[in-house]
Amino acid sequence: MNGIPYAREYKITLCHVCSYVCAEEAHECPRCNSPVHRRKPNSLTRTWAFLIAGLIFYIPANLLPVMYTTMLGSSSENTIMSGVIEFAESGSWDIAILIFIASVVVPCIKFLVLGLMLVTCQRRSTWAMRERSRLFRFIELIGYWSMLDVLVVALVAALVQFRGLSTIEPRLGILFFGLVVVMTMLAAMTFDPRLIWDAEVEDVR
Amino acid sequence: MIAEPHSHGDQWIICEHCDSVYESMPLNKGEAAYCLRCAAILRRSHRLTLEQLLALSIAACILFIFANVFPVITISMQGLHNEVTLWGSVQALAQGQITLIALVAGLAIILAPALQIALLFWVLAHAHRGEIAPGFKMCMRTLEHLRPWSMLEVCLLGILVAIVKLAGMLDVHAGVGLWAMAMLMVLILLIAGKDIRRLWDELGVQPE
Numbered sequence: 001m002n003g004i005p006y007a008r009e010y011k012i013t014l015c016h017v018c019s020y021v022c023a024e025e026a027h028e029c030p031r032c033n034s035p036v037h038r039r040k041p042n043s044l045t046r047t048w049a050f051l052i053a054g055l056i057f058y059i060p061a062n063l064l065p066v067m068y069t070t071m072l073g074s075s076s077e078n079t080i081m082s083g084v085i086e087f088a089e090s091g092s093w094d095i096a097i098l099i100f101i102a103s104v105v106v107p108c109i110k111f112l113v114l115g116l117m118l119v120t121c122q123r124r125s126t127w128a129m130r131e132r133s134r135l136f137r138f139i140e141l142i143g144y145w146s147m148l149d150v151l152v153v154a155l156v157a158a159l160v161q162f163r164g165l166s167t168i169e170p171r172l173g174i175l176f177f178g179l180v181v182v183m184t185m186l187a188a189m190t191f192d193p194r195l196i197w198d199a200e201v202e203d204v205r
Numbered sequence: 206m207i208a209e210p211h212s213h214g215d216q217w218i219i220c221e222h223c224d225s226v227y228e229s230m231p232l233n234k235g236e237a238a239y240c241l242r243c244a245a246i247l248r249r250s251h252r253l254t255l256e257q258l259l260a261l262s263i264a265a266c267i268l269f270i271f272a273n274v275f276p277v278i279t280i281s282m283q284g285l286h287n288e289v290t291l292w293g294s295v296q297a298l299a300q301g302q303i304t305l306i307a308l309v310a311g312l313a314i315i316l317a318p319a320l321q322i323a324l325l326f327w328v329l330a331h332a333h334r335g336e337i338a339p340g341f342k343m344c345m346r347t348l349e350h351l352r353p354w355s356m357l358e359v360c361l362l363g364i365l366v367a368i369v370k371l372a373g374m375l376d377v378h379a380g381v382g383l384w385a386m387a388m389l390m391v392l393i394l395l396i397a398g399k400d401i402r403r404l405w406d407e408l409g410v411q412p413e
Contacts, residue, residue, distance in 0.1 A: 004242050007224045014219040017349045018405045020412065021217045030412035031405060032342050071374070087370075095369050098362075133222055133243035147313060147356050151294070151363030154310055156370060158289040158297035159280050166282065166374075170298055178306040185353065197223040197242070 006201070013038050040192040044118055047191040051114050054183030057176045058107065064173035067153055071166045079173060080104070080149060102148040103177065110146075110184045113139045117191060124199040136193050143188055146181045150174055218247050251403060258396050259329040265322045265392040271385035273315065277364050278383065281376045290382060291315055291360070317355035318389070321397045324348050328404060337408050348401060355397065357390045 007013055012021050015029035015036050022029055022036050029036045040046075065077035078086065080103050087096035113135055120132065153174050160168040218227045223243040232238060232250040240247050253261070276288035289297075291314055299307035324344045331338035338344060364383055371377045404410075 004225045004227075007219045007226050010217075010226055012217065012219070012226070014221055014224070016221060017346055019219075019221075019402050020405070021219060031410055032346055034346055090373060092369065092373075095366060098366065130243055133245065137222065137245060144313075144353065144356055145359055145362075147310075147359045148363050148366065150298075150306060150310060151314065151356075151360050152366050152370065154294040154298045154307075155278065155289060155363060155367040158294040159278055159287055159367070159371065160375075161287060162282060162285050165285070170300065170303055172302055174298070175303040175306045178309050182309060189353065193222045193243075194224045 006197075008038070008201075039194060039198075040190060043190055043192040043195060044122060047114065047118055047187045050183050050187035050190060051111065051118070054107075054180050054187060055111060057179045057183060058111075061173055061176035061180050064176065065171040066149070066173035066177065067157070068169045068171050069160075069167075077171065080177065099149060099152075102145050106142055106146045107180055107184060110139050110143055110188070114184070114187055114191065117196070121195045121199070126199050129196050129199070132196050133193055136188075136191070136196070140188050143185050144181065146184075147178070150178045150181070220245055220247055249400065251400060253395065255329060255332050255404075255407070258401075259326070259333050261392050261396050262322060262325045262329055265389055265396060266326060268385045268389040268392065269319060269322055272382050272389050275381035275385065277380050277386060278368060278371075279378045279380050280371060281378075282374075288380060291386075312354055313356040314360040317351045318357055318393060321348060321351055321355055321393065324351075325396055325401065328401075332404055332408055335408075337410060341404075341408075341410065345401075345404065348397070352397065352399075355393065357386065357393055361386050361390050 008024065011024040013024050013026070013036060014020075015022050015032060015034060017034040018029060018032040020029050020031040024038065026036050028034070062080055065079050067078045067083065069076050069078065080099075084096050084100045084104075087093075087099065117132065117136055120127065153170050157168045157170045160166055216229050218229050218238070219225070220227070220240040220243060222245040223240060225240055225242045227238070227240075227247065230238070232248065234250050234252075237249040238247040239245065273291055276290050276293075279286065279288040281287075295307050295311040295315065298304075298310055324347060328338045328341060328344050328348075331341075361383075364379075364386065368377050368379065
């Protein structure tokens with residue numbers, strides 16, 4: 001694993017917007033004028049902040065109803081989990097699993113993995129660095145699929161608008177759920193995966 | 206051994222996930238370079254020429270209009286009909302307390318893809334003539350920042366889930382907009398990826 005030089009050994013740094021190789025002391029990329037940092041500023045603190053905000057929003061997202069349905073006089077409110085259970089009971093196992101993965105499994109994996117990244121980086125752990133890098137790229141990839149439930153509620157609520165017969169309205173829970181997705185996306189964006197590898201050497205700022 | 210780097214930045218590739226430095230090598234078609242330290246993709250060979258990218262961005266523009274003008278789902282129930290467009294579904298979220306999420310949804314399925322297509326068309330149309338488009342730097346920076354927020358593939362899956370969800374209680378039909386969406390999603394994957402960064406090198410944008 002050793003032998004591959006790090007950018008800092010050459011006093012260069014990467015522009016994340018245009019991939020230009022900048023001088024280490026540059027504050028702005030000479031080619032695309034974006035700000036350049038050797039490491040994303042305050043990466044750990046900011047990621048913690050977004051992660052904790054996401055966790056807090058996740059509570060009302062699961063407790064509050066996301067959808068309000070009136071069907072021929074009878075009305076009901078659904079939370080995310082009760083929606084999944086309803087699908088499973090009506091026999092649509094495939095859709096139940098799909099929604100369960102997108103709205104429960106993916107956010108929970110994101111919370112766990114980001115928490116793991118933050119703790120291991122703060123302890124400067126050299127454990128499984130390659131695997132942790134892969135894991136981080138994986139959650140970056142799957143993160144935005146959680147938006148699925150928000151978009152489904154939007155579509156269904158826009159469609160089922162038959163006054164007197166049947167209506168579906170979005171409810172407050174979906175706002176919190178959408179915010180969870182945005183927060184975890186921001187957390188993944190502010191985390192700097194290069195910190196994983198900084199454990200090999202002295203402090204890099 | 207690797208020589209000391211100097212001002213010619215394009216001889217070097219730095220892995221954005223672990224900061225490893227490699228000497229840049231030309232890739233053959235279908236090849237990709239991976240980081241030996243963290244296994245991330247460093248660079249991929251270009252699948253399409255700039256001309257093809259421009260053609261696809263024009264196609265994406267037309268499909269985007271179709272996807273937004275025509276309904277994506279139509280339903281009927283006891284003689285009553287209703288249909289939904291992408292904009293309609295964003296509007297459905299814009300009620301009362303939850304308006305904020307309508308903004309996020311609007312960004313994800315309408316605004317971000319629209320801007321991506323428009324900006325790509327702008328820079329590619331000029332690149333096709335060998336010119337650097339006016340405002341090139343801003344366009345390219347905006348494209349980078351928009352990429353994570355463009356969620357057409359999630360939207361497509363959402364439409365399919367909504368169809369299955371409603372199929373149990375109503376008559377549901379896929380609209381023209383859905384087919385346009387499906388094709389548009391593929392085009393966006395092809396044209397709006399990180400690969401567009403090649404324009405910086407291919408147009409020879411000089412650092413200041």
